[in-house]
Amino acid sequence: MSRLPILILLLVLPVSAQVSGTVMDAATGLPKPDARVTLQATTTRDITNGQGEFQLPGVTGTGLVIVAAAKGYYNASTFVNPPATGVVLQLVPVPPMNDPNYQPVDPDNCGVCHPDQFSQWEQSPMALGAVNTWVHDIYDGTGTAGGMGGFVYTRDSVHAAGNPASECAACHEPETWIEQGHVPMSPVGSATPASLHGISCDVCHKVADIDMTRPNFPGIWSGVVEWSRPNPGEQVMYGVLGDTSIHVPGFMEPSYQPQLTAEVCAACHQDKNDPDANGNFEEPNGVISEPTYLEWLASPYADPMSPQAATCVDCHMPSYGATTVAVAFQPPQRDPSTIRSHRIEGTTPEFLEHAVELSITTQLGATSAEVDVTITNQHTGHHVPTGVTVRNMILLVEAWREEGNLELVDTGGQSVHALGGVGDPAQGYYGGLPGKLYAKVNHDASGQGPTFFTDATGITFDNRIAALASDTTHYSFQLPLGGGNFQVRARLVYRRAFRFLVDAKQWTLDGHGNPLADVQAPHFGHLMEERLASFSVPGPPAIAMFGTGCNGLVIGTGGPPRLGQPFTATLDGAPGLAVSFLLQGASNTSWLGVPLPIDLASLGQPGCFVLISPDTSHLAFVDPAGQASLSAVFPTNPAIVGSGAYLQWLVMTPSAPLGFELSNALSFAVQP
Incomplete structure (x- = not known):
């Protein structure tokens, strides 16, 4: 068989072959197992075996960049033309870096090469962390004009004397x-570089390691967080791509740090307090104040094998469409999903409005509407709400009849805790209304609470909703008479702080200077979810005639009884100029224990019946044509919709055996 076709194929097809080799530890000269080896900007990757060996099959092209990376080492790269075997990549360990004179890189400098990331970070909560007015109000009352109201750490905390700085900074x-040790934050308005930088690029990208056996120590705590302070002429920037290859000594030296996807977040989003002030935040006597990391860790989202697997970065630093990470040094084109926004959002409208699912089910009873409201934490990788213990959510449930906009009364016992605010509901004080407050509420040593987390000694209750969990509450709304069309509404509102604290400090803006939804109508909080459910209940007819009258006496009406309108009862067929009475009663089944109707035939007046209980009577004179009428106007009170009575005419007739005759009767029910 001719080999020419095979030769032609080999000539025209692109080169596709294996790249293989070994990753070495440059310090020890030994093979480096568990290193990542990646064809740059692709998903073609291998993890070295125990002998440091790797294989990248199916690699195509020329002048390709292969990058080796491992935690604690600078990335190492080389160019290859596949097929290539015997490739050796030397990983150089990042040396211990603890120069006390090191000054963090100014974010403006980072922005020269990374303008997208800088502009995203610049107005983020991270950048504004040190100028958050709420933090200053809680610490020493200096953030806003009303900051001295409510709890002030330096004035009120039991720990203020022994730990005046606290751990805010x-x-x-x-x-x-990092530079000065256990010190307070810079005063408001001081405009120091550190206060203007907040949580800067360097703060996160210099974390060499975080000890996850001690996750509850707050912030960049020495001995728990290893933070690199490069010596003169050295540099390191930790990241998670693991395939960056820019090496500019003293300026940019990349190192792979997988903890930046989640564990580094725990430095500030997981901590306890220290009630005995001995510097150990992992003791059982501590109360967790920032629970977010451990909540995530306990959820399926933290399991890389779970269908829900997602890190902090996956949710809070989503991709935004970029294909390069920098504008300098000819960066490679990347999959947009690998390049993350540095806006680092959390409680923005986009996140709050896509956190949970809300549903309503209704079931009609004899006299009530039974309502179940379920909140499912379907889209959040931790509890809702999470964060510091002043965060809270309020579920509000209400029902009303559309006709007359009549509010229904909830006869159940499920109501919003007083922390939802005590006062006028129209001003956002929701305590006592049908619904539920979701929060983690702590107490101090005297059992009083909530207190600020620094002074907490225990938890009064924690009813927040864990990731993928649901909470259902039940309500029983009393149905009014008359039936009608009804609506049930459930709203879930997010609040940044308990209302009593907002009032005490007179906050109208959040800590970053944005209008505070907690004090703004109509929801007095950010509306996370809202659902409506409708149902109808048949009511009694407006008018129903029954029975027969004596000698052709007939009762009628001028129209249906409606709120605010005249309702007229008419009489026809009576003797002219007779005296008549409109009887009104509450029953058509009994009167003074006697069953109705009462047949008057036994009293000598056949064909006449007492059809209603004559509880009251109203005088009317018959005109010469044998007609009479009486009118009344119902008040415009929606509460009386559906209420009614029974009416029957009595006409004085001297020729009748009993001296009177009776009409037929009617029932009426007030309409909207």
């Missing part, structure tokens, strides 16, 4: 904390 102004 460890998270909110970490550059100061």
Whole structure:
């Protein structure tokens, strides 16, 4: 068989072959197992075996960049033309870096090469962490004009004398904390570089390691978080791509740090307090104040094998369409899903409105509407709400009849906790209304609470909803008479702080200067979800005639009884100029224990019946034509819709055996 076709195929097809080799530890000269080896900007990757060996099959092209990476080492790269065997990549360990004179890189400098990331970060909560006015109000009352109201740490905390700085700066102004140790945040308006940087690029990208056996220590805590402070002429920037290859000594030296996807977040989003002030935040006597990381860790989202697997970065740093990570050094084109926004959002409208699912089910009873409202934490990788213990959600459930907009009364016992606000519901004080407050509520040593987390000694209750869990509450709304068309509405509202604290500090803006939804109508909080359910209940007819009258006496009406309108009862067939009475009663089944109707035939007046209970009577004079009428106007009170009575005319007739005759009767029910 001719080999020419095979030769032609080999000439025209692109080169596709294996790249293989070994990754070595440059310090020890030994093979480096468990290193990542990646064809740059692709998903073609291998993890080295125990002998440091790797294989990248099916690699096509020329001048390709292969990058080796491992935690604690600088990335190592080389160019290859496949097929290539015997490739050796030397991983150089990142040396210990703890220069006390190191100054964090100014984010403006980072923005020269990374303008997207800088512009995203610049107005993020991370950048504004040190100028958050709420933090200053809680610490020393200096953030806003009303900051001295409510709890002020330096004035009110039992720990203020022994720990005057507290640990605020460890998270909110970490550059100061790293440089100077256990110190307070810079005063409001001081405009120091550290206060203007907040949680800067360097703060996160210099975390060499975080000890996850001690996740509850706050912030950049020495001994728990290893933070690299490069010596002169050295540099390191930790990241998660693991295939960056820019090496500019003293300027940019990349190192793979997989903890940046989640564990590094725990530095500030997982901590306890220290009630005995001995510097150990992992003791059982501590109360967790920032629970977010461990909530995530306990959920399926933290399991890489789970269908729900997602890290903090996956949700809070979504991709935004970019295909390069920088504008300098000819960066490779990347899959947009690998390049993440540095806006780092959390409680923005987009996140709050896509956090949970809300549903309503209704079931009609004899006199009530039974309502179940279910909240499912379907889209959040941790509890809702999460974060500091002042965060809370309020579920509000209400029902009304559309006709007359009549509010229904809930006869169940499920109501919003007083922390939802005590006062006028029209101003957002929802305590006592049908619904539920979701929060983690702590208490101090005297059992009083909630208190600020620094002074907490225990948890009064924690009814927040865990990831993928649901919470159902039940309500029983009393149905009014008359039936009608009904609506049930459930709203879930997010609040950044308990209302009593907002009022005490007179907050109208959040800590970053944005209008505070907690004090804004109509929801007095950010509306996360809203659902409506409708149902109808048949009511009694407006008018129903029954029975027969004596000698052709007939009762009638001028139209249906409606709120705010005249209702007229008419009489026809009576003797002219007779005296008549419109009888009104509450029953057509009994009167003074005697069953109705009463047949008057036994009293000598056949064909006449007492059809209703004559509880009251109203005088009317018959005109010469044998007609009479009486009118009344119902008040415009929706509560009386569906209520009614029974009417029957009595006409004084001297020729009748009993001296009177009776008409037929009617029932009426007030309409909207």
